[in-house]
Amino acid sequence: xxxxxxxxxxxxxxxxxxxxxxxxxxxxxxxxxxxxxxxxxxxxxxxxxxxxxxxxxxxxxxxxxxxxxxxxxxxxxxxxxxxxxxxxxxxxxxxxxxxxxxxxxxxxxxxxxxxxxxxxxxxxxxxxxxxxxxxxxxxxxxxxxxxxxxxxxxxxxxxxxxxxxxxxxxxxxxxxxxxxxxxxxxxxxxxxxxxxxxxxxxxxxxxxxxxxxxxxxxxxxxxxxxxxxxxxxxxxxxxxxxxxxxxxxxxxxxxxxxxxxxxxxxxxxxxxxxxxxxxxxxxxxxxxxxxxxxxxxxxxxxxxxxxxxxxxxxxxxxxxxxxxxxxxxxxxxxxxxxxxxxxxxxxxxxxxxxxxxxxxxxxxxxxxxxxxxxxxxxxxxxxxxxxxxxxxxxxxxxxxxxxxxxxxxxxxxxxxxxxxxxxxxxxxxxxxxxxxxxxxxxxxxxxxxxxxxxxxxxxxxxxxxxxxxxxxxxxxxxxxxxxxxxxxx
Amino acid sequence: xxxxxxxxxxxxxxxxxxxxxxxxxxxxxxxxxxxxxxxxxxxxxxxxxxxxxxxxxxxxxxxxxxxxxxxxxxxxxxxxxxxxxxxxxxxxxxxxxxxxxxxxxxxxxxxxxxxxxxxxxxxxxxxxxxxxxxxxxxxxxxxxxxxxxxxxxxxxxxxxxxxxxxxxxxxxxxxxxxxxxxxxxxxxxxxxxxxxxxxxxxxxxxxxxxxxxxxxxxxxxxxxxxxxxxxxxxxxxxxxxxxxxxxxxxxxxxxxxxxxxxxxxxxxxxxxxxxxxxxxxxxxxxxxxxxxxxxxxxxxxxxxxxxxxxxxxxxxxxxxxxxxxxxxxxxxxxxxxxxxxxxxxxxxxxxxxxxxxxxxxxxxxxxxxxxxxxxxxxxxxxxxxxxxxxxxxxxxxxxxxxxxxxxxxxxxxxxxxxxxxxxxxxxxxxxxxxxxxxxxxxxxxxxxxxxxxxxxxxxxxxxxxxxxxxxxxxxxxxxxxxxxxxxxx
Numbered sequence: 012x013x014x015x016x017x018x019x020x021x022x023x024x025x026x027x028x029x030x031x032x033x034x035x036x037x038x039x040x041x042x043x044x045x046x047x048x049x050x051x052x053x054x055x056x057x058x059x060x061x062x063x064x065x066x067x068x069x070x071x072x073x074x075x076x077x078x079x080x081x082x083x084x085x086x087x088x089x090x091x092x093x094x095x096x097x098x099x100x101x102x103x104x105x106x107x108x109x110x111x112x113x114x115x116x117x118x119x120x121x122x123x124x125x126x127x128x129x130x131x132x133x134x135x136x137x138x139x140x141x142x143x144x145x146x147x148x149x150x151x152x153x154x155x156x157x158x159x160x161x162x163x164x165x166x167x168x169x170x171x172x173x174x175x176x177x178x179x180x181x182x183x184x185x186x187x188x189x190x191x192x193x194x195x196x197x198x199x200x201x202x203x204x205x206x207x208x209x210x211x212x213x214x215x216x217x218x219x220x221x222x223x224x225x226x227x228x229x230x231x232x233x234x235x236x237x238x239x240x241x242x243x244x245x246x247x248x249x250x251x252x253x254x255x256x257x258x259x260x261x262x263x264x265x266x267x268x269x270x271x272x273x274x275x276x277x278x279x280x281x282x283x284x285x286x287x288x289x290x291x292x293x294x295x296x297x298x299x300x301x302x303x304x305x306x307x308x309x310x311x312x313x314x315x316x317x318x319x320x321x322x323x324x325x326x327x328x329x330x331x332x333x334x335x336x337x338x339x340x341x342x343x344x345x346x347x348x349x350x351x352x353x354x355x356x357x358x359x360x361x362x363x364x365x366x367x368x369x370x371x372x373x374x375x376x377x378x379x380x381x382x383x384x385x386x387x388x389x390x391x392x393x394x395x396x397x398x399x400x401x402x403x404x405x406x407x408x409x410x411x412x413x414x415x416x417x418x419x420x421x422x423x424x425x426x427x428x429x430x431x432x433x434x435x436x437x438x439x440x441x442x443x444x445x446x447x448x449x450x451x452x453x454x455x456x457x458x459x460x461x462x463x464x465x466x467x468x469x470x471x472x473x474x475x476x477x478x479x480x481x482x483x484x485x486x487x488x489x490x491x492x493x494x495x496x497x498x499x500x
Numbered sequence: 501x502x503x504x505x506x507x508x509x510x511x512x513x514x515x516x517x518x519x520x521x522x523x524x525x526x527x528x529x530x531x532x533x534x535x536x537x538x539x540x541x542x543x544x545x546x547x548x549x550x551x552x553x554x555x556x557x558x559x560x561x562x563x564x565x566x567x568x569x570x571x572x573x574x575x576x577x578x579x580x581x582x583x584x585x586x587x588x589x590x591x592x593x594x595x596x597x598x599x600x601x602x603x604x605x606x607x608x609x610x611x612x613x614x615x616x617x618x619x620x621x622x623x624x625x626x627x628x629x630x631x632x633x634x635x636x637x638x639x640x641x642x643x644x645x646x647x648x649x650x651x652x653x654x655x656x657x658x659x660x661x662x663x664x665x666x667x668x669x670x671x672x673x674x675x676x677x678x679x680x681x682x683x684x685x686x687x688x689x690x691x692x693x694x695x696x697x698x699x700x701x702x703x704x705x706x707x708x709x710x711x712x713x714x715x716x717x718x719x720x721x722x723x724x725x726x727x728x729x730x731x732x733x734x735x736x737x738x739x740x741x742x743x744x745x746x747x748x749x750x751x752x753x754x755x756x757x758x759x760x761x762x763x764x765x766x767x768x769x770x771x772x773x774x775x776x777x778x779x780x781x782x783x784x785x786x787x788x789x790x791x792x793x794x795x796x797x798x799x800x801x802x803x804x805x806x807x808x809x810x811x812x813x814x815x816x817x818x819x820x821x822x823x824x825x826x827x828x829x830x831x832x833x834x835x836x837x838x839x840x841x842x843x844x845x846x847x848x849x850x851x852x853x854x855x856x857x858x859x860x861x862x863x864x865x866x867x868x869x870x871x872x873x874x875x876x877x878x879x880x881x882x883x884x885x886x887x888x889x890x891x892x893x894x895x896x897x898x899x900x901x902x903x904x905x906x907x908x909x910x911x912x913x914x915x916x917x918x919x920x921x922x923x924x925x926x927x928x929x930x931x932x933x934x935x936x937x938x939x940x941x942x943x944x945x946x947x948x949x950x951x952x953x954x955x956x957x958x959x960x961x962x963x964x965x966x967x968x969x970x971x972x973x974x975x976x977x978x979x980x981x982x983x984x985x986x987x988x989x
Contacts, residue, residue: 396882453776
């Protein structure tokens with residue numbers, strides 16, 4: 012459990028601030044992908060930009076990410092890899108897959124601007140290799156630049172929109188799977204771009220409160236560095252880009268109690284400070300209960316196995332997005348599941364593609380397996396009987412797994428006990444913003460001078476999630492907010 | 501869909517208010533059971549109280565309720581009916597059944613004060629008959645005063661705390677089941693008590709905004725009546741008791757999108773205005789995604805049937821609280837289910853205890869039934885096979901339905917199609933308050949002069965729900981807030 016220090020969040024009236032230690036047109040709070048993109052675009056638009064980061068340097072949770080960036084509609088990379096896509100198909104998919112209550116206005120803006128945004132990332136120096144990864148890991152093991160990432164080609168989305176791979180993955184020299192990956196490269200490129208820009212960066216600085224003018228306009232922030240309080244003035248506006256709140260257990264309790272005690276994915280900067288600073292002056296929030304939930308197996312083994320609950324029943328198509336399997340497992344099954352497969356499935360997956368996945372039980376019959384698992388007599392047997400009988404015909408009428416992954420399970424059978432397994436989670440709810448990142452109050456009006464982007468805001472990842480949506484949404488709407496605040500100033 | 505007019509919610513500075521049209525020590529917003537109890541206790545404690553209601557008279561959602569009031573720990577009524585209970589067992593049950601993230605402090609206070617609170621209701625003139633209702637409807641068909649209401653005697657709660665019936669139901673002369681019920685009687689008694697007190701009541705008045713002093717203290721409300729704006733001063737404090745937000749579709753979208761389009765239970769006063777007025781000045785909210793979800797069958801038929809999802813699988817014990825069946829159905833199964841039973845079950849339930857429940861399909865075999873229902877071949881058959889085989893032995897190892905309700909289903913079989921069935925919902929999330937109803941800001945500090953009770957606040961019904969928790973929590977914490985504000989003045 013991370014240590015979350017008690018910090019103030021309520022606003023400070025400008026009238027009480029005597030001197031300012033730092034000053035800029037635009038103050039950006041948080042140096043992940045969203046803050047970097049906001050700072051770059053505000054600077055390009057002519058603003059004097061100050062970028063604040065609590066850690067010793069830029070990166071944040073973005074630098075720890077696999078690096079998938081969800082873009083489409085016919086990007087240069089999609090075309091180079093031979094895939095057709097359109098903003099319309101991308102829109103249909105995102106509206107369906109990010110519901111309930113998808114943000115249709117943001118999605119439309121995102122899909123229309125996606126091709127251009129990819130080009131912008133390339134201009135910023137983010138490298139992409141023109142090759143498609145056809146595997147089933149959560150990120151490419153090598154430097155392939157394009158992959159599926161949200162179950163676009165699986166049920167039910169494959170019946171709603173024409174599937175296309177939309178995860179654009181930066182190429183990493185010396186890649187280490189799940190360790191030094193595309194997110195590291197994305198932030199390496201963006202921090203280099205920032206370094207080559209007029210943007211000023213201040214690190215090791217924690218922002219605690221917003222400064223408000225008597226008319227409600229936000230005109231700065233109160234922060235701390237090494238015990239010293241710094242007042243920082245923002246002449247045009249403040250952009251909050253300080254991440255989500257998965258490292259704030261009190262906020263999880265208030266808004267997303269089912270996430271408490273799960274594996275936190277992010278950095279301890281994801282403490283909700285940016286969200287709370289704005290909430291405390293009346294900003295609206297949206298979908299604070301929503302979360303990405305990574306299932307405990309992201310291996311090709313998953314699609315060829317069956318996932319059951321503690322009653323031995325299947326409850327999801329195993330070939331969908333692993334985050335959808337994870338969400339369903341956490342929110343519908345209390346986080347408990349079994350992965351059931353057979354020797355043939357196990358042997359068919361190369362060892363390096365099933366890290367840590369060892370059978371808890373191996374048995375000659377399903378009846379023995381079920382008994383070992385503590386599943387009531389006959390419950391798993393009937394699940395496997397129905398699954399096998401239809402798999403034989405290449406069908407899965409219960410959950411619509413695709414034919415290519417259907418094969419009857421046969422002896423010896425095995426299962427992994429995922430009842431106590433770790434599900435990695437992060438929050439996706441946050442401040443309610445318009446398409447230019449303006450933070451809205453409860454009447455739907457913009458709070459003057461205040462913007463939020465990345466996971467401090469609610470955006471494309473809305474309730475339903477897909478890998479790549481955070482880096483995609485963060486950089487895309489970060490740019491827009493930077494432009495908007497520069498224009499406003 | 502209810503028409504929700506656009507209304508302002510942001511606060512108004514006191515400095516801008518020239519004259520006040522009305523004035524009192526304590527201003528209570530909303531005349532349901534929580535507002536009535538708050539007004540009565542503040543008045544008893546010596547305050548000059550003004551009770552505001554947007555409708556033409558008191559009642560609100562409380563008056564439409566079945567009237568169950570969740571109390572225990574050994575009330576006079578429990579004793580008279582021969583049931584043993586203790587605050588400790590009640591506490592254990594509530595902590596388990598209202599989680600995740602139950603409000604343990606509020607629950608402890610509630611359990612300790614519950615016996616005395618029942619006596620207070622009796623003193624207020626609320627009539628209770630000393631008889632126990634042993635049936636399985638959602639409220640007693642007659643005037644019985646005590647019943648089970650939260651699945652205390654069903655799995656898993658029966659393994660966690662000693663069960664006791666805790667729903668105390670006012671006796672109604674000329675009762676009409678689900679129409680003129682205990683809630684009507686509760687409000688009839690409380691409005692009579694208010695009429696006999698010095699509390700002043702103003703009706704047809706809508707409260708839009710809070711008035712704030714320069715130091716942040718709440719000192720009144722801005723309201724409207726027949727097009728006229730009224731400024732109302734509260735010398736000691738304002739108590740928000742204006743209900744939940746199920747009639748505000750925009751708020752549902754932001755916080756509880758799965759409730760959109762469901763049957764709204766409450767009055768159109770449940771528009772979230774009280775919650776938003778406080779949120780807009782930085783009040784914290786809690787569990788805004790939480791909801792009571794009434795399952796589509798609250799008949800004794802439910803416990804003797806099996807409930808399946810569209811895959812033909814069971815997913816819940818049918819003998820638990822019908823609101824738990826409803827929550828599971830909505831949140832885990834997209835609101836879609838089948839009720840599967842046989843002729844014997846159907847005939848065993850008197851017609852007036854299965855209103856509107858007619859089989860959609862009746863078939864000689866489960867195979868035929870399953871085909872009619874569109875469930876994949878063998879899926880329902882295996883569900884029934886496993887259920888029947890264990891029911892024969894009085895066991896349900898999958899979901900732990902009690903033995904008394906277990907009987908193998910036999911031909912002719914029947915099912916009701918509840919895939920498009922109506923699930924009645926209301927919100928239970930709201931403002932974060934302490935045990936005296938003080939509204940807390942995001943730093944956990946009380947906002948001076950501001951209180952909230954009933955479903956404008958988050959309380960005993962927390963995430964898990966149980967019938968009687970709203971009227972119980974509303975009257976109990978309403979009283980406490982009334983006392984606290986009177987003392988503060």
